[in-house]
Amino acid sequence: MAPGGNRRTPWLFLSPALFLLLAFFVWPTLQTMWWSLHGGTGLVPTEYVGLENYTRLLTGDRLFLRLDRWPPSGALVNTVLWLVLFPALTTTLGMLIAVLADGVRYEKTVKAIIFLPMVISATAASVIFRFVYSPDPTIGAANAALTSLIPGFEPVPWLGRGSVVNFAIIAAAVWIWCGLAMTVFSAAYKSLNQEVLEAARVDGAGPWQTFWRISLPMLARPVTFIVIAMLINALKMLDLVLVMTAGGPRGASRIIGFSVYWEVFNNSRAGYGSAIAILMLLLLIPVILIQIHRIRVEER
Amino acid sequence: MRTAAAYPLRSPARIAGRVLAHGILVLLGLVWLVPSLGLFVTSWRSPSDIAASGWWNALVEWRYTLANYGEVLSARGFANNFLNSLIITVPSTLFPIAVGALAGYALAWMRFRGRDFIYLGVMALLVVPLQLTWVPVLRLFNTFGLTGTFAGIWLVHTAFGLPFAVFLLRNFIAELPGAFIESARVDGASELMIFSRIVLPLSLPALASLAIFQFVWVWNDLMNALIFLQIRDKYPLTAAIQSLLGQFGSEWHLLAAGSFVAMSVPLLVFFALQRYFVRGITVGGVKG
Structure with a gap:
């Protein structure tokens, strides 16, 4: 018998997966592309409008993109803020904890504490942080700590003020996802070539130098992996924003992944929401290509 | 044991570095723990206690109830x-x-x-x-x-x-x-x-x-x-x-x-x- 059974066998094994992937990913994506060219209300967009949704998104929707005053605002601008801050913070903090905790007596405990938020739902995490951020200093730990530490500090409505709300939600997201970065970095750090590190030590390099000159360059792959994963995460982010602020106050915390959902399911504009989803896909295409490239290289 | 212990411990700079490292770790651990801890403690406090004082007070004055869990599960x-x-x-x-x-x-x-x-x-x-x-x-x-x-x-x-x-x-x-x-x-x-x-x-x-x-x-x-x-x-x-x-x-x-x-x-x-x-x-x- 030919290796792999007869010619139909592979397809029998693959058919359930292929059917589901086609029905739930490929075909819906194509439909979303088509509907992004339609207007009207409800789940079934009716009239064909061409690229009108896209031109309105980029020029006529202040909650999506507003460039006519400084600082620029809107969901797309907030998304850029997320794309910069979220991967930077999770990667830096994750690496810091992975390296500092390596070999200390309470390593397991501290790593478990940092990882725990990864396990709970974004919904529960949102409740936790709505509580932390409560403007009432007898409820919210953030305001309580700041009012007791800084004399004359006025409690801040972290989730109710447009200028701080995005930073407050990003902080919560970092709290959730840092554990992933830490776990990956910690495993990679422990598997570094000990002889190289030992040689550096013998040559008189301090811990600081050893990390920047030797360890970090050897950790380039896991770092790239985590940065890419966090970029994707930031682009898809939705439930945290939905439960913490529902995009508010006055749309100030909207991001692209949230806007898709909100336009479709809250404002009943499926065509308009589909156009935002396609913009999401366009932003992700470079990442998809990098992903495929990386896998191709690894397979060799 | 690599970063810290692999290096000579005697020099004051190294000791200061180690203290700093432990300080950062403990601080981050607390920052990560406190948000969940706050809500957890709150889940065991009566609504009147929650309204009267911050959850951190309950760490000192032990007054807890199971009633919230009963209410949320059944009612x-x-x-x-x-x-x-x-x-x-x-x-x-x-x-x-x-x-x-x-x-x-x-x-x-x-x-x-x-x-x-x-x-x-x-x-x-x-x-x-x-x-x-x-x-x-x-x-x-x-x-x-x-x-x-x-x-x-x-x-x-x-x-x-x-x-x-x-x-x-x-x-x-x-x-x-x-x-x-x-x-x-x-x-x-x-x-x-x-x-x-x-x-x-x-x-x-x-x-x-x-x-x-x-x-x-x-x-x-x-x-x-x-x-x-x-x-x-x-x-x-x-x-x-x-x-x-x-x-x-x-x-x-x-x-x-x-x-x-x-x-x-x-x-x-x-x-x-x-x-x-x-x-x-x-x-x-x-x-x-």
Whole structure:
């Protein structure tokens, strides 16, 4: 018998997966592309409008993109803020904890504490942080700590003020996802070539130098992996924003992944929401290509 | 013991460095712990106590009650939502593993045209956001009467979990010793037999990691439940918490207790199976 059974066998094994992937990913994506060219209300967009949704998104929707005053605002601008801050913070903090905790007596405990938020739902995490951020200093730990530490500090409505709300939600997201970065970095750090590190030590390099000159360059792959994963995460982010602020106050915390959902399911504009989803896909295409490239290289 | 202990400890600069390192670690540990701790303590305090003083006071004046959990489970129906979460999660964990293992074996050990293309396609789907698929899938579900049914949400989670399942299982199965599979083929065993008697048993560690990921992911899912179930009676815990927030934004005693009811299961899974968790992350990469 030919290796792999007869010619139909592979397809029998693959058919359930292929059917589901086609029905739930490929075909819906194509439909979303088509509907992004339609207007009207409800789940079934009716009239064909061409690229009108896209031109309105980029020029006529202040909650999506507003460039006519400084600082620029809107969901797309907030998304850029997320794309910069979220991967930077999770990667830096994750690496810091992975390296500092390596070999200390309470390593397991501290790593478990940092990882725990990864396990709970974004919904529960949102409740936790709505509580932390409560403007009432007898409820919210953030305001309580700041009012007791800084004399004359006025409690801040972290989730109710447009200028701080995005930073407050990003902080919560970092709290959730840092554990992933830490776990990956910690495993990679422990598997570094000990002889190289030992040689550096013998040559008189301090811990600081050893990390920047030797360890970090050897950790380039896991770092790239985590940065890419966090970029994707930031682009898809939705439930945290939905439960913490529902995009508010006055749309100030909207991001692209949230806007898709909100336009479709809250404002009943499926065509308009589909156009935002396609913009999401366009932003992700470079990442998809990098992903495929990386896998191709690894397979060799 | 590398960063700290590998270096001479005597010099004052090194000692200061170590103190600083421990200080940073402890501080970060506290920052990570305090938010959950606050809500946890609150879940055991009466509404009047919550309104009167901050939760940190309860660490000194021990006055706790079980009443919040009773109220949220019975009067607010969270017991029912808990059951729904289980009904949704268990099949939604098993189906994608079965479907993904079949596909993973074919992609790893069978030779056929288009194999690499399919594998790369699955990799690309790992990145595709669900936001792209919701409207068309929901329309499809409306047509076939699947909206608001458990069968519908099982299908959704099976499909949405598949790219990761195929990715993880294919990579694991590809590393299995080929001698077993080849010699079984020479002996005339059918592919289905090889799959069920050799590949599945050898893949148990990967299946376990995947099961844990998928279980936690589905248990914690909010968006698919909101979009495809739509009916409060069928909501899992996440969606129940969200509607509790909508109605009673400041009923902290119920929100706190309800959140910890929802968190209890994934936390239990994590503490019981931490090893598989970490292995799955470091081997398989990330789902998202």
